[in-house]
Amino acid sequence: MxxxxxxxxxxxxxxxxxxxxxxxxxxxxxxxxxxxxxxxxxxxxxxxxxxxxxxxxxxxxxxxxxxxxxxxxxxxxxxxxxxxxxMGSETTEIAYRPGQQITVIMMVGLQGAGKTTTTAKLAGHVKKKGKKPLLVACDVYRPAAITQLQINGEKQGVPVFSMGDKNKPADIAKASIEHAKKNGFNVVILDTAGRLHIDEGMMDELVEIKESVDVAQTLLVVDAMTGQDAVNVAGTFDEKIGIDGVVLTKLDGDTRGGAALSIRAVTGKPILFCGMGEKLDDLEQFYPDRMASRILGMGDVLSLIEKAEASIDEEKAKDLSRKMRKAEFDYNDYLDSMAQMKKMGGIGSVLGMMPGMIPGMNSAQVSQLEGAIDDKKMAHIEAIILSMTPEERANPKLMNPSRKKRLARGAGVDIAEVNRFIKQFDQTKKMMKKMPGMMGGKRGRMKFPF
CATH class of the missing domain: 1.20.120.140 (SRP54, nucleotide-binding domain)
Structure with missing residues (x-):
């Protein structure tokens, strides 16, 4: 964490x-x-x-x-x-050009920082804002980078403009603007080449791109795990080509956090986004106040609520809340709640945003709790439920020893694990029936289905 x-x-x-x-x-x-x-x-x-x-x-x-x-x-x-x-007091947004003007965003950074993946993540974020983005493959030195961008672009539902690896990046950028004008794209995101280290050739190429097209925002992608090196890289890029903001990647990893706390103060450039995982939707707006609260162990309830609102099916949440209050929920509902938790990034993501996490527990203990409810165990539970017949899922009372043995074989787990899960499920139903206040009372409803 x-x-x-x-x-x-x-x-x-x-x-x-x-x-x-x-x-x-x-x-x-x-x-x-x-x-x-x-x-x-x-x-x-x-x-x-x-x-x-x-x-x-x-x-x-x-x-x-x-x-x-x-x-x-x-x-x-x-x-x-x-x-x-x-960290900057106020949240900084991408500055889009007004009206029908095309906003050109140039993504820059060193190789290995996760720039190409972050570029695709950003395209998804821009699309959610109601814009029509176009991804542009300007990394002509790594054929794999072009393929990677095309695959991720397809997953995000965002087209990729490519001219292969035989043309100059500046020419590709120029041609992409014409393509965008003809096809109604209003945001063009350039994925430029990275290097293992900063060199003159790299900087000259980026300057040439900026001279060829009207770049509105230059965003530097830096690896948060590199600490002070990330701050030095940001300073050099800003000095050589000028940057408008920073995207921090791998902020979910075992990072000491120095880059997030130093970049704004040293370079004067804001952090716009932070990458919190490998999935294409794991890109979060950077909120300095919320990050400060997380660092001080006060949680980040606002981000948790936003994640829930974006991920949770409101009608399903209402229905599940009603069933839980009456102790009517079944294994189908349990499966639904697991799917919604996954959409929010899993138990670790949720625990990390809770205020003070869990009273009396430090982050190391929370990590242990996450381990106790890890992805492997959740996958086992999912396999157990999927091994049930439709009747068994809808009616938990049907469970008996022979059915449990069949579930263990079908899920590829030990019978003890099946017994443990069913016992926990039954205990949860009983507990929820005794706790109407926790579930929102007669008229209230549970906000989150877990």
Missing amino acids: AFESLSDKLQNVFKNLRGKGRLSEEDVKAALKEVKMALLEADVNFKVVKNFVKTVQERAIGADVMNGLNPGQMVIKIVNEELTNL
């Missing part, structure tokens, strides 16, 4: 602050010393950390904070606000 180590360290610091009735100046300074070490270990730029701690300290030892009713919470609030400021 992104920021896991940093998040745990900061939460431990603030746990001590919350426990104190009053704070001395020494308390604040000692806490901020630990915050400083945690940020440096997360690979945040040294100058950024120094300025951040100085600003927080100046605000935190003010009379209105130190003499307040709950100074510990006030300090945490200040850290949250300054973390948000560090």
Whole structure:
């Protein structure tokens, strides 16, 4: 999980602050010393950390904070606000050209950062906004990149303009604009070539493309796992060709998070999106305030709600809520709820956005919980349900020992696993019947089907 180590360290610091009735100046300074070490270990730029701690300290030892009713919470609030400021305060959107003008977006970055996949992800995002995007294959050095873009473009339902690998990228870009004009595309996304490292040839080629077509936005794709290197790459690209924003990839991986916390402060360029997984819909708008809340272990309820609204079938959710209140839900409903959870990114994605995650649990313990409900176990449950007859799925009471043995054989699992799942299912039904308040009472309804 992104920021896991940093998040745990900061939460431990603030746990001590919350426990104190009053704070001395020494308390604040000692806490901020630990915050400083945690940020440096997360690979945040040294100058950024120094300025951040100085600003927080100046605000935190003010009379209105130190003499307040709950100074510990006030300090945490200040850290949250300054973390948000560090990452840009406000959310930055793609600046589309007005009217019928074509918005040209040029995607740049080093090889291995996930640029081609991110380009296809962005096309899907743009399409959801009601635009008509066209993907353009300008990476003529890797034939596989053209094929990859075409495959991903097809999955997103977005056409790909390609002239093979024998033409200059600038000429391909130019021809794609004419194609877009003739066919009614209003957003053109150029997937340019990456290199293993920054070189003059690469920069010259990008400059030539920008001189050939009217690029509205140049977005740099950087790998969040490279830490400070990502910040240096962003600075060089901005100096050489000029960038308008950054897309951070692999923010779901075991990253220390330094790039996300440093890029805006060092380059002055905003982070527009972050890649949170391998799937083509795993691209999230970057919200500085929400990211700050996640880092401080306060969760990200707004993103969770947005994900739910985009993924969940409202009518199915209402129907499932009604069935759960009356303890009428069956294995078909369970299968539906699993499918909706998958659409939201799985249990790990949901837990990571819950405020404070789960009371009394740190991120390492939440990771263990995710492991207990991992994809493999969920796949086994799915296989067990799919091995049932339509009658068995609709009527859980039909289960008996011989049917369970048949399910175990059909799903390729041990009989003990079938028994465990059916027992959990029955217990869940009983629990939901006893907890009408949790399910929204007589008139309410459950928002999420899990």
